[in-house]
Amino acid sequence: MSPSMVPDRRMACWTAAVFLTVALAGQALAEAQPTTDEKTKTEQAEVPVNGEVLFATSCGWCHQQGGRAAGRGPKLAGSKRDDDFILNRIKRGKQGAMPSFEHSFNDEQIHAILAYIRALPAQ
Amino acid sequence: MIPARNHVTSHGLRKFTALLGLTLAAGLAASTAGAVDPSRIVDADKSPADWLTYHGSYKSYHYSALDQINADNIRNLQVAWTHVPGRSTRGLQSMPLAADGVLYYSGSYSRLFALDGATGEVLWTHFPELNEDLIATQTHSPYNRGIALGHGKVFVGTVDGRLIAVDMKTGEPAWDTKLIDSEKLTVGFTGAPLLVKDTVIIGAQGGEWPSRGPIFGVDAATGKKKWEFFTVAGTEEAKATWGNESWRTGGGGGWMPGTYDPETNAVWWGTANPAPLYDWAGDKWQKEGPRPGLNLYTSSVIALDPDTGKLKFFHQELPHDAWDFDSAVGEFLNIDRNGRKLMVHPNKSGFIFVYDRSNAEIANVWRLVQNINFVKDIDPKTGELIGRRDMAAGKHSNLCPAIPGGISWNTGAYNPNSGLYYKVGQEWCMDLEVVKTTPIVEPQIQLNIGANFQLRDPEGGKAHGHVSGRDPVTGEKKWEVNFTEPPLASLLTTGGNLLFVPDARGYLRALNATTGQEVWKHNNGVGHNGGIISYSAKGKQYVAVETGWGSLVGDEYAALFGEPYKSMPKDSGALVVFALPDQPK
Numbered sequence: 001m002s003p004s005m006v007p008d009r010r011m012a013c014w015t016a017a018v019f020l021t022v023a024l025a026g027q028a029l030a031e032a033q034p035t036t037d038e039k040t041k042t043e044q045a046e047v048p049v050n051g052e053v054l055f056a057t058s059c060g061w062c063h064q065q066g067g068r069a070a071g072r073g074p075k076l077a078g079s080k081r082d083d084d085f086i087l088n089r090i091k092r093g094k095q096g097a098m099p100s101f102e103h104s105f106n107d108e109q110i111h112a113i114l115a116y117i118r119a120l121p122a123q
Numbered sequence: 124m125i126p127a128r129n130h131v132t133s134h135g136l137r138k139f140t141a142l143l144g145l146t147l148a149a150g151l152a153a154s155t156a157g158a159v160d161p162s163r164i165v166d167a168d169k170s171p172a173d174w175l176t177y178h179g180s181y182k183s184y185h186y187s188a189l190d191q192i193n194a195d196n197i198r199n200l201q202v203a204w205t206h207v208p209g210r211s212t213r214g215l216q217s218m219p220l221a222a223d224g225v226l227y228y229s230g231s232y233s234r235l236f237a238l239d240g241a242t243g244e245v246l247w248t249h250f251p252e253l254n255e256d257l258i259a260t261q262t263h264s265p266y267n268r269g270i271a272l273g274h275g276k277v278f279v280g281t282v283d284g285r286l287i288a289v290d291m292k293t294g295e296p297a298w299d300t301k302l303i304d305s306e307k308l309t310v311g312f313t314g315a316p317l318l319v320k321d322t323v324i325i326g327a328q329g330g331e332w333p334s335r336g337p338i339f340g341v342d343a344a345t346g347k348k349k350w351e352f353f354t355v356a357g358t359e360e361a362k363a364t365w366g367n368e369s370w371r372t373g374g375g376g377g378w379m380p381g382t383y384d385p386e387t388n389a390v391w392w393g394t395a396n397p398a399p400l401y402d403w404a405g406d407k408w409q410k411e412g413p414r415p416g417l418n419l420y421t422s423s424v425i426a427l428d429p430d431t432g433k434l435k436f437f438h439q440e441l442p443h444d445a446w447d448f449d450s451a452v453g454e455f456l457n458i459d460r461n462g463r464k465l466m467v468h469p470n471k472s473g474f475i476f477v478y479d480r481s482n483a484e485i486a487n488v489w490r491l492v493q494n495i496n497f498v499k500d501i502d503p504k505t506g507e508l509i510g511r512r513d514m515a516a517g518k519h520s521n522l523c524p525a526i527p528g529g530i531s532w533n534t535g536a537y538n539p540n541s542g543l544y545y546k547v548g549q550e551w552c553m554d555l556e557v558v559k560t561t562p563i564v565e566p567q568i569q570l571n572i573g574a575n576f577q578l579r580d581p582e583g584g585k586a587h588g589h590v591s592g593r594d595p596v597t598g599e600k601k602w603e604v605n606f607t608e609p610p611l612a613s614l615l616t617t618g619g620n621l622l623f624v625p626d627a628r629g630y631l632r633a634l635n636a637t638t639g640q641e642v643w644k645h646n647n648g649v650g651h652n653g654g655i656i657s658y659s660a661k662g663k664q665y666v667a668v669e670t671g672w673g674s675l676v677g678d679e680y681a682a683l684f685g686e687p688y689k690s691m692p693k694d695s696g697a698l699v700v701f702a703l704p705d706q707p708k
Contacts, residue, residue: 047561056558057399058569061262061331064682066556066575072678093259096212096673096694100259104569 049108051116058101059113067120073098078122086114158275159222159291161320165385171618172659174221177269177315177380178534179656182457185536186616187657191664192703193619197633197643203665203702204243208234211696214671217269218315218613218654219698226658226667227291228698229267232258233281236698237294240660243700247294254283257306262570263328263675268379268532269315269654271323274343278323280312286325286341298346303327308334309568310376314453317380319390319429322349329354329376330395330449331570333562336375336421338392340432350432354394354420358434366415372562372571373414374398375421379453379532384466387481389426389435391466396449397421399573400526403559405515408443413560413573417442422449424468424476426483438483438506440470445513446497447526448472454534456544460596467595469546473529474501477596489598491591492529492548494581497522518556525553525578527676531611533652537595538616541636544595545622549609551586551683553578578683586683590614590624592639602639608684611677612651615666625651625668627680628687631699647699650691652677663702671696 047054055066064071079086090110093100101110159175167173167180171188179185192200208215208230219228226240235249258264264282271278276288276297284303289296302325305311310328317324322340329336336354341347355373356362362370374397381392397418404412422444425437440450448471456467457480464480473492478485485506499510512522527549535546555576563569580586588609592601604624612625621642622634627650633643653669673693680688 047563053558053560056556056573056575057560057563057571060558060575061570061572062678064575065554065577069577070682071577072675072682095259096264099262099264101569103260103567104563 047109049112051112051114054105054109054113055116058104062098067117076117077120079117083114086117087111090114159272161273161318164273164318172221173223174219174656174658175272176220177218177271177317178382178454181383181385183382183455183534183537184539184616185534185614186538188618189657189659189664190618192617192621192657192666194621194635194642196703197619197621199703200633200643200645200666200701201704202645203700205700206236206238206243206245206698208236208696208698210234211671212264212694213266213673214650214652214693215669215696215698216266216653216671216674217669219656219667219669220270220272221656221658221660221667222272222291224660226700227270227272227277228669229270229279230696231267232265233267233279233287235270235277235279235289235294237277237291240658240665241663249289249294249296251281251285251287251299253281254306257283260567261309261311263310263313266313266674268313271316271318271380273318274321276343278316278318278343280314280316280325282311282313284311286312286316286323286339286346288323288343288346300341300346300348302339302341302348303337307567308332310334314378315380317383317390318343319383322429324380324390324392324429326354326377326379326392328378328395329374330378330447330451331374331398331400331572332568333372333374333398333564333571334568335370335373336377336395338377338427338432340429349430352427352432352434354423354425355397355418357420361419364417364419366410369414372398372564373418373421377451379451381453382455383429384457384480386464387426387435388428388430390429391424391426391455391468393450393452393468394420394423394425395451396444396447398562399560399571400447401514401555401557401572401574402443402445403516403557403573404513406511406513408445408513414443418444424450424455424478424483436483438476438478438485440476440506441472442508446472446522448497448524448528452530452532456537456595458537458595465596467544469530469535471528471530472497473524473548475546475598476506487596487598491546491598492524492550494523494550494552495529497524514555514557516557516559518554520554521552521579521582522555523552523581524549525551526576527551527578527679531609531676533611533613533654536614536616536622538620538622538636540618540620541592542594543592543601543636545590545592545614545616545636547610547614548589548591550581550584550588551578552581578679590622590634590639592622592636604634604639604641608680610651611674612668613654615655615657617657623655623666623668625655627651627677629670631668631701645701649695650677650688653696666701668699668701669696670699
């Protein structure tokens with residue numbers, strides 16, 4: 001609002017604020033719900049349990065050249081980390097560095113990604 | 124009710140009472156000079172002491188007319204004060220705003236701060252409580268790229284899909300609206316909102332996340348959603364450009380704020396890329412592959428009616444984008460030339476598009492970077508892609524630019540005095556193997572790239588960056604300064620004939636805006652990947668820059684360039700504010 005607002009406009013503003021309060025209260029008392037178009041939900045095509053394909057879907061963004069080189073994330077080929085560490089890192093991620101994938105990949109898919117990483121030649 | 128640290132947590136009457144007081148306080152605040160009426164943003168040129176909206180004004184110049192700091196005295200510029208927000212995962216990436224001597228900004232996790240612009244003293248903070256379990260699953264987490272001001276409120280989006288308003292005098296919550304089911308779609312909001320009249324507009328992340336990338340219009344007073352526009356198949360015409368119902372997993376989004384043209388009542392917004400990023404159908408993309416067709420309205424500039432969200436006109440910069448060179452860059456420069464009203468918009472590919480502001484018809488297209496081979500050219504008269512490089516499944520060498528693009532998301536600047544447009548260009552390429560993938564949408568959506576890749580030097584040279592001063596309409600270059608690594612922060616130009624370049628290594632540099640000659644630098648100790656503004660408080664000019672490192676582009680630097688990026692922290696950042704020393708009394 002302009003600093004030169006005249007008194008009758010201030011009253012109008014006050015009145016509007018009361019109406020606004022009612023509207024706001026009504027909104028706040030109702031639980032907010034997601035409203036994104038339900039049509040975004042779609043039948044999932046069969047995602048193959050293929051570590052190489054899964055890696056190129058979601059992992060190659062950071063682990064470059066299919067995990068053969070460092071990029072945003074470390075090189076994975078020839079990793080000295082044990083299987084439990086890698087499986088846990090895929091599931092849990094690392095805050096600020098790597099997302100958790102436990103809600104996107106099932107155990108079978110995560111083991112397929114591990115098998116793909118282990119099959120990479122340690123250059 | 125969405126939880127927040129200083130949110131009202133009670134129910135029923137207590138909640139109503141709190142809201143009553145809050146709203147009345149907001150109503151009173153709205154009658155003061157500090158409320159930021161939308162007309163102030165329209166007339167932002169008339170108040171150079173402020174920085175009221177992400178791009179400085181609706182003209183998107185990132186220009187401050189303030190001239191106390193200039194080439195003659197900048198050698199005396201020094202740190203006036205610093206603010207450390209904490210929890211700066213992936214650094215600070217937002218754009219501070221300033222109004223009536225108060226500086227407002229956001230940090231990671233959408234933390235909000237209001238500071239005395241002259242001293243840095245904290246006036247209030249607001250730390251929204253976010254869904255941390257969701258954040259752990261997000262690749263783009265949990266940085267925030269800015270806020271909007273208006274109607275006595277500060278507006279900010281969250282990575283868990285909410286748009287929040289707080290009172291700009293107190294930081295007390297006004298409303299909190301959940302817009303996206305981020306728990307299902309993974310993505311939320313990282314970009315700044317844009318206030319247009321009575322509507323707050325914000326675009327969702329998307330791109331490689333297989334959803335539909337909505338842009339929302341929300342009532343600034345109540346938080347009620349007014350409209351939602353899907354950048355993927357937002358009209359029946361657009362839906363027909365996605366074969367095999369691939370629009371259901373199309374990607375899109377609009378993750379940087381665009382601008383508003385009051386003359387045509389049009390909101391200009393850049394949209395993100397389709398998913399998957401790379402298309403194994405190669406040159407058969409019109410009929411085959413994961414998303415046959417043009418894939419409207421991805422990698423496009425769109426003009427929306429801010430009151431209804433209806434599409435007014437558009438131009439798809441990259442029909443069927445198969446390279447992740449989207450149009451999400453938020454700059455839309457208003458340039459008037461020879462009686463024509465133009466809009467200048469950078470595309471991630473390294474091309475700059477110049478449009479007729481009334482209808483988005485092409486006025487020109489020019490190249491900012493040299494290393495481009497994803498097309499042979501773009502027709503400067505029609506915008507048609509000439510000699511597309513569509514890559515089928517398999518290995519491909521030396522695609523230029525690389526996936527971070529010839530242009531990144533942070534902004535350039537235009538100085539109306541020099542007539543030059545300043546912009547960072549990125550010169551790098553990559554090798555890749557395109558792979559046929561299947562979108563993952565259950566139980567939680569996951570990104571769909573469709574390739575493995577590795578960044579590399581361009582043939583015959585080293586990967587590098589540059590800042591140039593050019594005619595914004597023709598692209599004619601007046602000067603260029605090379606950087607061993609591309610700067611990733613926004614630029615600022617001022618009435619003192621200065622161009623500020625916050626670089627990747629940590630130096631804030633000032634160049635002569637006319638010649639490009641460096642006239643000052645200061646080492647902030649960590650890379651820059653966010654915003655920079657100038658404002659005035661108590662009659663004195665300040666320059667505020669955000670520091671902090673770590674982003675999907677910056678994360679490439681350790682492997683590509685080595686030190687100092689290998690050891691550069693990705694969990695720190697600060698707001699550093701510069702001024703000239705006070706004159707002796």
